[in-house]
Amino acid sequence: xxxxxxxxxxxxxxxxxxxxxxxxxxxxxxxxxxxxxxxxxxxxxxxxxxxxxxxxxxxxxxxxxxxxxxxxxxxxxxxxxxxxxxxxxxxxxxxxxxxxxxxxxxxxxxxxxxxxxxxxxxxxxxxxxxxxxxxxxxxxxxxxxxxxxxxxxxxxxxxxxxxxxxxxxxxxxxxxxxxxxxxxxxxxxxxxxxxxxxxxxxxxxxxxxxxxxxxxxxxxxxxxxxxxxxxxxxxxxxxxxxxxxxxxxxxxxxxxxxxxxxxxxxxxxxxxxxxxxxxxxxxxxxxxxxxxxxxxxxxxxxxxxxxxxxxx
Numbered sequence: 001x002x003x004x005x006x007x008x009x010x011x012x013x014x015x016x017x018x019x020x021x022x023x024x025x026x027x028x029x030x031x032x033x034x035x036x037x038x039x040x041x042x043x044x045x046x047x048x049x050x051x052x053x054x055x056x057x058x059x060x061x062x063x064x065x066x067x068x069x070x071x072x073x074x075x076x077x078x079x080x081x082x083x084x085x086x087x088x089x090x091x092x093x094x095x096x097x098x099x100x101x102x103x104x105x106x107x108x109x110x111x112x113x114x115x116x117x118x119x120x121x122x123x124x125x126x127x128x129x130x131x132x133x134x135x136x137x138x139x140x141x142x143x144x145x146x147x148x149x150x151x152x153x154x155x156x157x158x159x160x161x162x163x164x165x166x167x168x169x170x171x172x173x174x175x176x177x178x179x180x181x182x183x184x185x186x187x188x189x190x191x192x193x194x195x196x197x198x199x200x201x202x203x204x205x206x207x208x209x210x211x212x213x214x215x216x217x218x219x220x221x222x223x224x225x226x227x228x229x230x231x232x233x234x235x236x237x238x239x240x241x242x243x244x245x246x247x248x249x250x251x252x253x254x255x256x257x258x259x260x261x262x263x264x265x266x267x268x269x270x271x272x273x274x275x276x277x278x279x280x281x282x283x284x285x286x287x288x289x290x291x292x293x294x295x296x297x298x299x300x301x302x303x304x305x306x307x308x309x310x311x312x
Contacts, residue, residue, distance in 0.1 A: 009238075011238070013234045017234040019257070020231040022253055022257025025266075028096055028099045030216065031217065033209070033217075036093055038202060038208065039221065040089065041194075041195040042222070044188055046226070047188045047224070047225040050229045051184055051185040051188060054233070067186070076175070077177065081178065081183065084183070085187040085191050087169040087172060094165065102268055104258055105259060105274070108258035108259040109255070110161070110163045110255075111162065111258065113145065113163045114167055115285065116141050116163075118171070119288070125171060126174075133290060133291030136287055137287040137291065140280050144279075144284065145160075
C-alpha cells in the first residue's frame, strides 16, 4: 500500500511539473516588452535566492557545504555543473525569446524532439545501444523535421537549439552526481554574478523594466525564480518515485500544452505541413516510448530467439 501511495505521489509531482512548464508561455507573454536578456537575468537571480532559501528551510546547509567542497575538489563535478549552468541558461534565453516573438509552436516542437536528441547523445557520448524500435523512431522523427525545414525554407533552429541545449543539459547532469536541489543551487550560483552585474548596468542606464516597468511587470520578474524552481523541485520529487517509462509518457504534457497555446490562443501558423510533420513526430515518440517498455524488449528477444532457432 505504501509503495502504491509513493508511486501515486510521484505521478502527481511529475505531472504538476510538466503542467507548469506547459503553461509557462502564459507567464512570459505579458513580459514581451521586456528584453529577453533582462528576463533571463531576473530568472537566474531570483532562482538563486529562492534555492538558497529552500536549502535553509529544508535544513540542507550541511549537505550543501559538503557538496560545495566536492564541487571545488573534483574537476569532473566542477566541469559538469559549469557546463549544465551555461546550457540551462542558454535554454532559458532561447525559450523566453521564442515565446515573446511568436515562436511558441516551434518551441513546442523542440521539446517534442528533445527525448530523441537525449537518446542520440547517450548513444554517441555514453556508447548506449539502440534497439530496432528506437532506430525506426529516429528515422520517422527526422522525416518530420526535414519536412518542416522544407516548409519554412529555413532550418527550424529554435526547436533544434532548445532540444540540443536541454539534451546536453541532461547529459551534463548525468555526468555529475549532485542531487537536484544542490545541483540547481550550484548551476544558478555560477551565473548569478553575471546576471546581477547585467541588472545593475541596466538599472544604472535607466533601461531596466524592474520597478520602472510598473507593478505587474515588477511582480512577474520577481516571480521568475518561483516559476523556475517550483517545477524543478516537483520534478525531482517525482522522478525519485516513478519509473523512467512513466516519466517518458508524462513528459509530452508540456509541449502539447505549448502547441495548443501557440495555435489556439496566440494564433500562430499551423499549416497542413505542420500537421503532417507533427503527426510524424508524434508517431516517432509513440514508437520511442513503446521501445522503453517490457513488451518491446519481449518482442525483440523473441525475434532473436527465432533467428537463432532458424540458424540451428
